[in-house]
Amino acid sequence: MDFEWLKSFAIAARTENFREVGRQRFINQATVSHHIANLEMELGVALFARRGRRALLTDAGREYLAYAERLLALSLEGQNRVATASAKKSEHVTLAASPYAAETVLPWLCRQLIRRIPQIDLEITVNDPVKIGVEIIQGRALAGLGHQIPSSPALRHRCVFLDSVTLVVPPDGADWDQSPPSWEALIDHYRIIIQPSAAYWPIVQSRWPDRVQPQRFMVVDQLAVTKKLVAQGVGISVLPELSVSREVWEGRVLSLDVPWLAGIQDALYWITPRDKESATALRTAEQILTERWPTTDKE
Numbered sequence: 001m002d003f004e005w006l007k008s009f010a011i012a013a014r015t016e017n018f019r020e021v022g023r024q025r026f027i028n029q030a031t032v033s034h035h036i037a038n039l040e041m042e043l044g045v046a047l048f049a050r051r052g053r054r055a056l057l058t059d060a061g062r063e064y065l066a067y068a069e070r071l072l073a074l075s076l077e078g079q080n081r082v083a084t085a086s087a088k089k090s091e092h093v094t095l096a097a098s099p100y101a102a103e104t105v106l107p108w109l110c111r112q113l114i115r116r117i118p119q120i121d122l123e124i125t126v127n128d129p130v131k132i133g134v135e136i137i138q139g140r141a142l143a144g145l146g147h148q149i150p151s152s153p154a155l156r157h158r159c160v161f162l163d164s165v166t167l168v169v170p171p172d173g174a175d176w177d178q179s180p181p182s183w184e185a186l187i188d189h190y191r192i193i194i195q196p197s198a199a200y201w202p203i204v205q206s207r208w209p210d211r212v213q214p215q216r217f218m219v220v221d222q223l224a225v226t227k228k229l230v231a232q233g234v235g236i237s238v239l240p241e242l243s244v245s246r247e248v249w250e251g252r253v254l255s256l257d258v259p260w261l262a263g264i265q266d267a268l269y270w271i272t273p274r275d276k277e278s279a280t281a282l283r284t285a286e287q288i289l290t291e292r293w294p295t296t297d298k299e
Contacts, residue, residue, distance in 0.1 A: 002035075003071070004035060005036070007035075008021050008025065008036060009035070009036060009039055009047065009065075009068055010065070010068055010069055012032070012048065013061065013065050016054045016055050017053065018036070018055055019249065023245045023249060026104070026105065043064065045058070045060040045061075045064075046058050046061075047061035048061055079115055080118060091117070091279060091281050092121040093122055093123070093279060093285075094122075094123040094125065094141045094142055095109075095110075095122065095124055095142065095143055096125050096131075096132045096136065096140070096141035096143075096144035096145075097125070097126055097132075097144060098126070098128070098132065098146045098147055099126055099223040100268070101145035101268060102126045103223065103224070103243060104242050104243055106145060109145075109289070110124070113281060113284060113285055113288065116288070117281055120281055125140070125141060127144075128197050129148045129197050129198075129199075130197060132145075132146040132148070132150075133146075133148070133151070133152055133155050133271060136272070136273060137152060137273075142273075142279060142281075143272045143285065144270075144271045144272075145160070145268060145270060146268070146269055147266060147267060147268060147269065148199060149269060150269075153274065154273065154274055155272070155273060155274055156271070156273075157270065158269065158289075159269055160268045160270050161267075161268055161293045162267050162268075163241055163242050163243075163266045163267075163268065164241050164264070164265055164266075165200055165238050165239060165240055165241070165261055165265065166238070166244070166255045166256065166257065167256040167261060168230050168236060168244050168254070168255055169183075169190070169236045169254050170190070170230055170231065170232070170233040170236070170254070171231075171251055171252065171254055183258045184209075184211075187208075187209065187211070187212055188211065190234075190236045191216050191217070191218045191235035191236075192208075192216055192218065192235060193218045193219075193220050193226050193230065193235040193236065193237040194217050194218065194220070195221070195237070195239070196219055196221055197221060198266065199266065200238075200264050200265065200266050203264050204261070207260040207261070207264075208260075209260070218234075223239070223243060226239065227239070227243075227247055227253065230253050231253050238264075240266040270286065270289055272286075
């Protein structure tokens with residue numbers, strides 16, 4: 001029995017939607033479906049019945065949910081007991097994060113750190129991605145999550161994951177079963193909001209259709225502001241999929257797949273000092289990230 005299956009099952013039981021499970025757990029919907037299918041195969045029963053976009057518990061699923069929640073609670077209790085018993089003293093850790101990381105991965109990472117080291121003293125600073133390396137070198141942060149590969153030899157970086165980008169546009173009020181709006185019409189109608197600190201933007205701009213005029217660009221350096229402007233119908237933008245997953249799910253914006261964005265990705269890096277002994281919390285944070293997103297990309 002894999003506890004990852006149980007976690008996906010418990011969230012699916014509460015939300016009745018596999019896509020929402022993926023958003024909360026930072027995994028794709030195919031992985032969620034794989035977790036549920038494996039669990040059903042091991043138990044020998046169907047746990048969900050699909051009703052349109054909803055996944056409803058079967059009688060067997062409702063009966064098993066109580067056992068799954070007890071198993072997860074016992075696992076968490078065990079982790080907390082072990083962490084408390086092995087901890088010798090409180091450790092202050094300052095993490096620097098880009099706005100994208102702060103809205104997506106960082107809350108999950110902090111939650112996992114607190115579970116494993118309950119006495120940890122966390123401090124979070126949100127910075128422009130290009131400044132995260134400076135914060136670490138100058139001692140204002142012990143580590144960071146950002147999109148820029150640090151140029152300083154005093155720093156090391158590890159690619160956590162790659163996130164595809166998508167064209168994000170205002171909601172058009174159409175029903176779910178209607179065709180999405182034409183991106184050609186949208187780029188002619190709206191201003192294009194640019195995130196200047198995002199490493200992928202030069203590639204995006206090099207691929208804009210010829211009809212896009214520079215005077216239609218609107219520069220905004222805050223991710224949250226960009227998403228709000230799109231939701232309010234001020235403009236459109238190209239953003240990492242994970243950064244707008246909640247807004248798309250809630251219907252505040254639409255995400256369109258367009259051919260000239262194919263293959264463009266935004267990378268998130270874990271950045272730490274190179275020639276400095278890592279604090280216990282930082283080693284734990286790296287272990288947490290590696291468990292979730294295994295990779296051999298260390299530099």
